[in-house]
Amino acid sequence: MTVDVFGTDALRGAVLEAWRASPTRLREDANTEEDHARGYYRDRVLVELAQNAADAATRAGVAGRLLLRVATTDEGTAVLVAANTGSPLDAAGVASMASLRASAKRDAGAGTVGRFGVGFAAVRAVADEVTVCSTSGAVRFSLADTREAVGRTAAQEAAQGRAALADEVRRRDGSLPALRLPWPTEGRPPSGYDTAVVLELRDAPALDEVRSLLSDVDDLLLLALPGLVEVLVDVEGEWPRRLADVHDRWDVLTAGGEVPLGVVADRPVEQRTARAWRVTWALPRVPEDAPGGTVPRVVHAPTPTDEPCSLPAVLVATLPLDPSRRHVVPGPLTDEVLARAGEAYAELVGRLAAAGQDAAALVPTGLAAGAIDAALREHALAALVRTPLLVPASPDDDLVPPLRATVVRDLSDGPAVTALGAVVAGLVRVPPSGTAALRALGVEERTLAEVVDELPTGGDVDWIALYDALDAAAQDATAREGLAALPVPLVDGRVVRGPRGVVLLDDDVAGLAPATLDALRSWGLRVADPAVVRPLLARLGAQRLDAAGLLAHPALRAAVLGQADDDDLEHADEVTAAVLDVVAAAGAVPPDAAVWLGLLTLDAADGEPAPAHGLVLPGGAAARLLDDRVLAPVAADAVERWGRDVLAAVGVRDDLVVTTVPDVVAGVADDDGDDPAALAAASLDGWEQYVADLADVLGPGTYCGDVAAVADLDAVDDACWPALLAHVAGTPALRAALVTPVRGEGAAATGPSYTAWWLRTRADLPVPEVFALPGARGLPAALVPPAPDLLHGLDATVLRALGGIGSLAEVPPDRWAVLLERLGPVGTRVPLDVAGHVWRAWARGAGPQEPPATVVALVGPGVAQVVDDAAVADDPRWWQRATSDVPVVPVPGADGSDAGAARTVADLLDLPLASDGTDADVGGGDPEEVPDALLALLPDAPTVWWRHDDLRIGGEPVDWWVQGAGADARMHAVHVAGLAAALAWATGRWASRGAVAALLGDPDDGDAALDLVIG
Template sequence: MTDVFATAAIRDRVLTSWTASPARFREDANAEEDLALGGYRDRLIVELAQNAADAAARAELPGRLRLTLRDQSEEGAVLVAANTGAPLTPAGVESLATLRASAKRDDATTAVGRFGVGFAAVLAVTDDPIILSRNGSVRFSREDTAALVADVPQLAEELRRRDGHVPILRLPFEADGEPPDGFETAVLLPLRDEGAADLVRRLLAEVDDTLLLALPQLEAVEIDIDGEVRELEGALDRWHVQSTADEFTTHERERLLANRPTEERSRPYWSVLWALPHDATTNVPRTVHAPTPTDEPLSLPALLLATFPLDPTRRHVADGPLTDRLVEEAATAYAELLRIRAKAGDDVLRLVPTGLPAGALDGRLREAILAQLPTTPILRAAEDDAPLQPRDAVVVDGADRALVGMLAHVIGGLVRATRTDKPALDALGVRRLPLDEVVDQLAAIAESRPPSWWQETYAAMADSVNDPLTRESLGALPVPLADGRVVRGARGLLLPGADLPAEALSTLGPYGLRVVHPDAAHETLERLGAIVASPRALLEDGALRAAVGDSPDADDPEAVAHAVLSIVDAAVRTDFLQPGDLTWLGYLALRDAAGDLTPANALVVPGSEAEAILDPDEVATVAADLVERFGPAAMEAAGVARTLGLVTADDVPLDVLPDDLADLADIEDWVAAVAELGAMAGEVSAVRDLDFVSDDAWPRALALFGANPTLRRALVQPVRVVGASGEVTDVLSYTAWWLRQNVTVAGHADPEADSVLVELLEPAPDWLADLDPEVRRALGLVRTVADLDADDAARVLDRLADPDRPVEAATVLRLWAQLGELTAVPDGAPPTVRVLDADGNTVVVDSADAVVVDAPMWLQRTDLGGHIVALGRAADVLGDLLDVPLASEVAAGKLADDGVPTPVPDLVRALAPGVPDTWWEHEELLVDDVEVDWWVTPDDRPHAATPEGLARALAWAADDWPARHLIATALVEPDRAAELLLDAAFDPRD
């Protein structure tokens, strides 16, 4: 084996130096150990790739590197790094065996390594590295080196102290073998242990495009791990790269490299490369590469490879003027990269430095970059997409992309930006324009833009107004109105719906109706405070009411009328506007059939019920062409009568009536009648124009109440009046009250009235029979005694006491029973009353000669006067109504003797369970010295002098008056007990 690289000579020379100075041995061992365990502990793959790149550069050929890891079981794992390019040279071997003496000294323009110590990285995983080359091979060995050192007495003690650890890479040994076919050099690294194998696997897995970008001399890197192959090539196809390089002038070398090591000063070149991945998901190392990885953190989302000067560990960039110069060059290159990418259409704001720096060098880079970018055209103008320098750009706070697009033609230099872009734009010093200032600029051009442009602008603001602060800034936004004006601020404006005619809105504008122009209307304005102007909302606007009030004196009253009617028509169709909802519309001046201007509420629709029933001297007919154009429903909603009209109000204070009610005929009299019961009325719904009904039209007019549910309700439903203490009273509606006062049918007998009342009251006109009972009752027709008011009741009593009017006993008995239901009492009692005499006939007597008989036993007392028969409450009511005493009030009802106690027969008690067990028998029963057949004392003791009287006494005492006949039968015919009991089984019992 030929010693091609004179390894023996190198070993002898190194051993001689160590023998002469054992401290040198110790120094070399410490230095190598520091490199292996410190600065180069995880740079194995990078250093192997760097050597491959240097070999390719020396050969001036594209380099290839193949990294193969094989687990050779008993022998352990082996890493092989085979590369193309220039083979190993004797100078290279000597460099490997000499710390900090690189063989690349003369390769100033190509070599990457600069210290001659990178190969020490292999010691992190192996003790026996081997280099095979076409020119020869060399190996290093911890064991062989230790053996040679142990033979030197001067070094033996130091070797013992170091526990056998020696500087492996100082003593080369001859080696046999050749690199794989196709490669010039191969580094074989038998891995020390499993931990070393794990480290190699991790480092191989981390190899990516960054290695190819850092070492451009390498065309491809192949990684083979136990047969699984991964190949890297064509990195430039996957990255956007911006690079620059140059050689320092002599003056620059003296200034910039003065504090650098001697051999580094001999290579006066520099280079900077920035790389951005095409795929945003590609992981970008966040460390500075010089050009291989350092420990200097980098916050920018791009790969930086630059020839920064490094400290001896090759982990950190060294401070000094050279670093300062390269920072500036890196900033210039970065700005150029962003310019190119922006021109290509990329959004580069994500690449602008923001936030806090990751380290000292990162901070200097960011500062230098931010000094360059404001004058670099990296933004795109929103107006024409032209390149724009940040210092010339403007962003609008709170404006999204759509809004920016609308404002681009108004604000020069405007750029699009999102909320996430704010930090980058602030870092670039882009001027911010608050939205309120934008609003002022828009106001300056408001008159020059058509309404449709404003609608597009509002649409662009749709998302922006979600932010409360943005809404506040837009508070004075210009808004074009339907009448041609432009106002500031959307709050309170009316947004027209599709059903609103533009001509009408324009006509009503001078009255203060602030309606947004239909071509400018957009929902954004609603969110800024505008009100959706349904036709109903427009009608309720004070400006339209003012137009109605001014319509008789307007310059063009017909135009105002048409405008209002068109809105009313839309409200009828879309908002269910009903007649009477807005009574003030009745003051709208309209043309009548004669061409004169007349308030709508004094007009009727031709051919309508209103025209048929209302007095033509009081109302006129509206012009037919208005009805034809706007329709009868719109005319009626505007106050023109088609039928009887309504006015309605809620919570009406009776001391101050609202205008809608105040115009009703005789309303003051109705209020005076009900105000005694309370101060506030609930819902008041009243029929108007009753005083305009023609005298001969009442049958037809009243028929409307039966056909129209709304009119009917206003008539028949009472009004609830609330008193000062909260008490509630239902009173007659205004409509019913007025009709009773003015249509002479009140107090007449209803067609369905009780026959008793028919005999005593005037019959109602026949045409009223077609009305429903509730309407007739509200009109004052009397169907039952309960329907009588005080006047009607007085009239009935007067007629009842008329001696010339024949009245049957059956009639008067029924009437007395019903008068107990009377609620309205006349002011005074009649002087004469109709009573029953001793023979059961009706006669008229002075009220002083009459008594109210409220129990059947008093019927035996004909000595007390004529009888008025009633029971319970009816007796009390009749007594008060006729000013006649009860019989019990004018007689003591005292029995002459107690009688004989006698048991009540069992049969009677079985038939009438409520009868007492005992009754008192009398030969002659005298009460107040008047002979009677039976009596029941206040303590419910029955007394009797006859069988029939006993039956009555027992039934009355048992509070079972209908049983008197059954009891009488049982007393007289006890042998019929079985029959009577069987029949009684079917009697209803409580």
């Protein structure tokens, strides 16, 4: 006989009596059980059983162990056994299982999980027959027995005329609340366990559901129910599993306490005493994308709810739930627990960060997944900002709380950040993936420029390490901009901001005297401390200078130029010594620096100070050729101290030197200023007049580029001109400065070099402006004198630069006026050979730059004379009209083959053509036949000519005239000689007119005939 140890008979009687009295109560109980079994708890049978097991262990104060086993009975029924350790079943527990929302754990204290008294209803999702056997006894719940008992009661009621209960039972069609009627039974839990719940699985789908739930059992069950330390899963021996030692696989943090009484004031009566709160956070120690590392993104309270949680850890918290136990109930208690959960999460992240884990990956970012998640994230972030969790840039520093952290926006991680961390408090390292986390935490973001602006300029800073670390970052243009204000220690102990403008001295400057370095600093050079010179500084704009680079620095030029106004002789000597020290180290002087270095003050031999370019070195070519009253010898002790090469490099004349004036513009004399062009121009005598003359030749404003000039020509000893000219001609650089003409951009003409111009216009040498080159032919001395003895031995190229010509075609346009003046005043007879040279030169395009005041012209047959007005003969016909009243300039070669030659000469001389305004029509005359002997040799000649006794053109008598050309020409003549000229002109054989005349006199003249044939 089964013993009723838990008073189940009384419980059943009370329930049946209640249903008898109120069939509606049956309906309510049945609906409630069905709601829980098929709705709220449809997939939570294992979780609810595990929760009861955990609570039993907690109440007993023992380690909770749970066995979940699926087996098949001898009768072939599949059963689920859930056995656990802990407090055995008692009457209160049975009463709780048989009631709804009347938990026996109300006063169980902290640590228990069940609170509503409805979780056991989950068993009805898979079973209609349930047995709970414990070491204290056993009880069972049976849908079949409930149907039978309710059926009997309904039948009794119906017999007494009360059919309400029977009608309700009939309407429910057997769906009755099986858990409301407990029955005594017998049974023992498996060995080693205190209580076991045995479920006879309803059917195959129920078995499949249980199998699926068992396959999902994992560490989360132990994390959610800390009362359990072990879970054994055994499905008919197929894949037994043991879950234990969960803390070996998870980082877990648990916090707890008691909420203020006012927080639970709005909770249901039975829950107001449950003021204890508990929060557990768990994070897998394997990556989330690895097996076993997946974190369910829902809140656990303690079993899983439907509330999403976006934080990358498991949250188990004593949050109040609605009756479905799937949603958190809003209210003060929820707010309080979420706040504590946020603090606990920050504590866990801080602990993991201290262990070396990337805390940025644990910071919530992005959008919240719901209201609970949003509140939880808000509390977590509020606590995280005060938690030391960010990796400091300096490896020697402690973790930094976000509230005091700074990150460089342009430079999140790497050696540069590490180096900056040594001097910037709160600077943290952030991998690229952590940027969003830092923004969520409100970490101060600063640009690299802002961080650099606040770098200390004093104190113990390892500048070399800092520069080397920042060098890689400076490859990026944006980072270089951010480093613009980087502090740089100077050699004098100061620290300046910004490498731009700082000078990095090269190794060849290391030997400079300390006094020289002091002078450089006093002149405004910001010289970096050699101990901190690194490639980064040059990359950021610092100027790396060797000795030659120093010479090109504006500070040295300013110091030299300032000597002229310095009354402090001692200071001037210091400048000189420092500059010469730099020049000695450089070995060579940049071209731009050579000009202003010539202004460096040195002592002359007589002790007087003078600019370097105003002194000469004893024994050199300059000392031999230049007047020592103009350029004095330099002091002997200067030569002994610095050497000839150094002094020559700064402008002391050892030989004649070439000064180059850059960017010359014709007509613009930039000789007032301290730029290289102005300084170079100012050192050249007559420069302003020279560029003005260039403008006359090339045109004002013509760009001429760089012009090289031999300097100090105004200081030549008068007795040394022959030697100087020979020296210039024989020295390549000097020679080039003499013989190279100036070519203007876009100009067809060329101008003389400055050296040639100066020697021809300012040297006061006995050299004609134009003279004949030795060996030149066809240049009458009356027109072009020979080269003077002063120029004896010079080659033709040099002589040409000084005014020598080989023909009149070489006469420069601006020298024609001089040549014509040599022929004498108006009326002077000019020999025909001299006049012929002039006329041929004009016909070939040579001529004066401006129309001359006088010209050489024919004033009669064979008579040339200097005249001030004339006409240019169109062709040889017009030569006949030359008279003293109508002088004619003949144009050799203008015989019809070059119709434009006469017009070119007329334009050159600004004279009219002889044909202008002259009536050249000829009428009358007696026709005569051209001799056959001539026609045989001149087949293209006209066959008839017209004889005149008096032939005139424009009122002037002529010997012949031709109208037209070739066989159709009309020839006029007053005699046979005139006919010969007409025939030669008409047939285009003007040069052979003598042979034509000879044949007219003697048709058998063989030589004349041959001349015509081959001419």
